[in-house]
Amino acid sequence: MRLIQRIPQVEELCGKYSISKEEQKKRENLLFEIRKILAGKSEKKIIIIGPCSADREDAVVEYVYLLAELQNRVKDRFLLIPRVYTGKPRTRGDGYKGMLHRPKPSSRHDDLVSGIIAVRELHQHIIKETGMYAADELLYPGLCSYVSDLLIYMAVGARSVEDQEHRLAASSLDIPVGMKNPSSGDISVMLNAVSAAQQGHRILVNGWEAQTDGNKYAHAILRGYVNTAGESVPNYYYENLIKLHDHYCRQNLRNPSVIIDCNHSNSNKHYMEQCRIAEDVFDSCRRNKSINQLVKGLMIESYLEDGAQLIGEDVYGKSITDPCLGWKRTESLIVGLQDKIAGYM
Numbered sequence: 001m002r003l004i005q006r007i008p009q010v011e012e013l014c015g016k017y018s019i020s021k022e023e024q025k026k027r028e029n030l031l032f033e034i035r036k037i038l039a040g041k042s043e044k045k046i047i048i049i050g051p052c053s054a055d056r057e058d059a060v061v062e063y064v065y066l067l068a069e070l071q072n073r074v075k076d077r078f079l080l081i082p083r084v085y086t087g088k089p090r091t092r093g094d095g096y097k098g099m100l101h102r103p104k105p106s107s108r109h110d111d112l113v114s115g116i117i118a119v120r121e122l123h124q125h126i127i128k129e130t131g132m133y134a135a136d137e138l139l140y141p142g143l144c145s146y147v148s149d150l151l152i153y154m155a156v157g158a159r160s161v162e163d164q165e166h167r168l169a170a171s172s173l174d175i176p177v178g179m180k181n182p183s184s185g186d187i188s189v190m191l192n193a194v195s196a197a198q199q200g201h202r203i204l205v206n207g208w209e210a211q212t213d214g215n216k217y218a219h220a221i222l223r224g225y226v227n228t229a230g231e232s233v234p235n236y237y238y239e240n241l242i243k244l245h246d247h248y249c250r251q252n253l254r255n256p257s258v259i260i261d262c263n264h265s266n267s268n269k270h271y272m273e274q275c276r277i278a279e280d281v282f283d284s285c286r287r288n289k290s291i292n293q294l295v296k297g298l299m300i301e302s303y304l305e306d307g308a309q310l311i312g313e314d315v316y317g318k319s320i321t322d323p324c325l326g327w328k329r330t331e332s333l334i335v336g337l338q339d340k341i342a343g344y345m
């Protein structure tokens with residue numbers, strides 16, 4: 001290992017790329033609304049939606065701008081949270097690791113200090129230009145405090161969910177954190193992560209020993225899994241949701257909730273399947289009250305253009321990681337889902 005550059009202190013960066021008092025207040029109001037949904041005190045569903053990776057600021061801000069307009073049209077039924085994922089976990093370690101590592105995807109070298117600044121600027125610009133507040137992945141627990149004040153949601157990914165540091169970091173946050181099922185599919189690992197995040201812990205953070213309060217809005221995310229033959233197996237079906245409901249009932253967890261990730265191993269990365277999966281989940285909600293109470297929403301991978309491209313192809317608004325649903329299909333999906341759930345809510 002070779003030291004490259006010192007990372008600026010959290011206070012220094014957060015002070016420099018900050019939001020106004022009114023914007024903080026708006027964030028608090030949104031958090032209040034999300035907590036109400038997760039606590040079962042609102043019938044609205046949350047939809048965390050956006051690109052697999054936030055690769056460039058201009059296209060991502062344009063996307064969130066469209067989402068803000070759509071939010072107005074579906075505000076009675078849905079709370080849309082832009083998915084602005086700036087750090088990507090990689091199965092084999094190689095490949096694009098997100099804006100956090102490489103603010104310019106085509107550059108040949110990582111630059112994490114510039115990456116942290118680019119990520120903060122991106123989240124700050126989204127808030128200022130669109131009025132929306134985003135979700136990001138809790139990939140590096142040590143970097144949480146560099147960005148969490150600008151977010152309203154974080155998710156711990158399938159490759160990190162069994163890790164103590166991620167669980168304890170989730171317990172320190174004032175925003176809801178979703179715990180994905182691990183790649184192998186064991187839902188007890190996911191619920192153990194929810195339990196750990198809901199408790200208070202003594203942790204090490206930014207050179208301090210600190211006590212966390214516990215995150216009572218930590219909850220589950222089903223993203224499908226990979227079996228021992230390496231095949232994707234969905235876990236969004238009616239039976240999976242009933243089983244998760246039973247597991248939740250047996251544990252003393254607060255605010256039982258699940259978000260269904262429609263892509264990843266649930267769609268086997270066939271991005272168009274997300275539309276069918278989203279409808280299927282809402283059908284299960286319609287058929288069963290317990291499922292409807294447990295399912296608090298969806299995660300959808302969507303961008304301006306359908307599909308995915310290789311880095312360097314340079315198609316504006318097209319994913320450079322997993323394939324995403326393009327904007328036109330996204331818009332009709334969300335409007336259609338609104339009509340669908342209007343019948344039973």
Ligand SMILES: O=C[C@H](O)[C@H](O)COP(=O)(O)O
Binds near residue numbers: 088089090
């Ligand atoms: O969400 C994106 C990917 O599924 C995740 O980063 C893993 O990607 P990989 O298996 O291509 O490395």
Ligand SMILES: C=C(OP(=O)(O)O)C(=O)O
Binds near residue numbers: 052223
């Ligand atoms: C990497 C992601 O998901 P998972 O951890 O489910 O693979 C993601 O949502 O971008």
